[in-house]
Amino acid sequence: MKCYHDTFALQLFLHLLYVNPHRATAELETLCRVLEENRNNTAKMLLMVCYNELPSHHKSCLMYLSIFPQGHIIMRADLLRRWVCEGLITKRSAGTSTLHDQAERIFDSLVTRGFICPGEISSAGKIKSFTLNSIVHDFIVTDVGFVDTSSRPELAHRFSINSGVAIQEEPLSESDSDPSGHGILTTIESLTESDQWQFLKVLDLRGCKGLQKKHLNSICKILLLKYLSLRNTDVAELPKDIEKLQCLQTLDIRQTAVRVLATKSVVLPMLKHLLAGKRDSPTPNNDSESDTDRFEESFAAVRLPRSIRRMEKLEVLSHVEVAHSDDLTDVGKLLRLRKLGVILQGKKEELELLFQQIEKLKGCLRSLSIQMDQHTKSEGELPSPPKNLQSLNIRSITGGLYPWIAGHDQLTKVTLSETGLGEEALRILGQLRILRCLRLRRKSYVESQLKFKKEEFKSLKSLVVEGSDITSITFETGAAPKMEMIFWSFVSMEIPSGLNRLPS
Structure with missing residues (x-):
């Protein structure tokens, strides 16, 4: 195959062979002939071949990426949750236990086929962020098409793909290009008057500053909303009307000052992901004896809701702070929980009670983070430890490794x-x-x-x-x-x- 110094085309071709190394000779000869005839458009021809080989639901997930501006850094975990909330993944294939597992499988497939350029890789070897090659982005936007490309690219990725919200009608102002997100606030205020506002499923306000109570109250009127990200905003309190979002599946309040949900008894029955916790920059500790220990990192989380037992669909609960030992007794009823992050007050009894609840979770738990706000010696044991646990984070628990x-x-x-x-x-x-x-x-x-x-x-x-x-x-x-x-x-x-x- 001649790629004419087109490195990306060569990579695509190698991915094509990797996915299916047993292609018939006649098929490869036909492919090479077509590429030879279209030598000035080799990459796009290969992209079309790769695209046509995807199952239909894989195609939809790939096309969804066209809502992000070219060169935008996309977080893998956030994307998977959005795929599910948008209804792009509705069925599980063999070997997957949840829709999230299915989303993981589809994402891996897109990586294997060369559509995605990995960015940050976690220490455990997982892709944390990625971008799209400009050729791939152009291909899914223009050659295939999926979303309304007349929408303003700097705002389109913050909304649902199929809500019908006409965000392209507002003139672009200088504030819209502000990375702090002030421009989106003006857009939200105008959109609340639209009949389509109530049909939004996804609203991503990550990094937007200046959100006020009136904005949050308007958001609480989107009764069909499934995905809400307020991550890294200056929101400090959620309105009581948050409980009206009975369809909400993902609530991301990480890196905010929110410490409690609106009410102790708030119930969001469809909630799958409660993402909370704020990690502050290390602060000086003058009592420390060494330079590396002079700075102590502080971490705060949202209070564990008293009504957590009624949110039976929860898959991710991280991080939550336990104020009362009695609240822990409900954690063992969340039989779909695969990620749990808790902060305890340092009581040995709380830790032992937590272990009792973890035993009830059977084999679903894959990630566990336990932080104590003071050193605690524990000899607690798990007669039936979580057999599928992949990640373990322990802080301030002494007495040896379990x-x-x-x-x-x-x-x-x-x-x-x-x-x-x-x-x-x-x-x-x-x-x-x-x-x-x-x-x-x-x-x-x-x-x-x-x-x-x-x-x-x-x-x-x-x-x-x-x-x-x-x-x-x-x-x-x-x-x-x-x-x-x-x-x-x-x-x-x-x-x-x-x-x-x-x-x-």
Whole structure:
């Protein structure tokens, strides 16, 4: 195949072969002949071939990306939730237990076929953000078409694709290009007078500043709304009328000052994702003895709603703060929960009660984050630990690593902070079969030397070490053979020993 120095076309062709390496010779010859005849349009011809091979629901998900401006950085997790809320994914295929799982599978398919350019990759190896090649963006906007391209690109991605809201009718003002999002506020005020306002399913106000009570009250009138993002806005309180959004599936209030939902008894029966929590910049701690410990990161979350038991469809509950132990008893009733992030007040009894509720979640839980607001020694045990747990984050729980972690065959990511663990815990972690990412944050490990022994950490690719306690890292021959990245913040250190023994 001749690509005429078209690197992107060559990549598409390789993706095409990767997806189906057993293509008939006649098919490949026909493809090469067509490409030869259209040598000035090779990439678009290959895109059309790749597109035509997609199942219909995969095509719709790809076309949805045309609502984002060219070059826009798109967050994978947010996109998957939007696909579901927009009704683009309504059925599960074999091997998927939820619509979110199906969305993950479709996204991976688009990556494999070369439509998506990965951006930020998580320490566990997952795509966190991505962009579209300009050729792909032009293709789905002009060659195929999916949404009304007359809509203003700087605003279109904030609304539903099929609501009929005519956001292109307002003249563009200088404020609309303001990254703080002030321009969107004027648009919202004008749209509330439209008959189509009530039919919105998706409203993404992430990063918009200046949202007032009147804007939030107007939003609470969108009774069919399924996706609402107020992330990184200056909203500090939700109106009581939020409970009118009975169709809401995703509520994203991360990086806001919201600490409680409108009322203790608010019920959003269709809610699947409650995303909350604000991580503040580290603040000086004058009592600290070392430079790396002078700054302590603060994290605040929304209060766990008293009525959480009535939100049975919840799949993601992260992060919530538990004010009363009794509130924890309802967590075990959320049998679809796959991600849980909680902040406890530091009582040993609360931690033990939480473990009791986790046992009731059976095999659905995949991600668990437990933070204590003060150091707590726990000897709690899980007779039936979550067998499908992939990510574990523990902060301020001392007393050693939980025995159930040893031999867990699904854990891929472990983050520890202020746990005061010793070498025995490191040996346990070293035996986790598919552990890809290990984060040892502030005061998680008490030994000064971090030693990776032979035959340990066989799948580890990413190591993050923070804090002043660890001054030496050593790798024996045969340890961590797949290591790709080491991030180490320190005050004083010895040069890591054994780096030449890492094959990667």
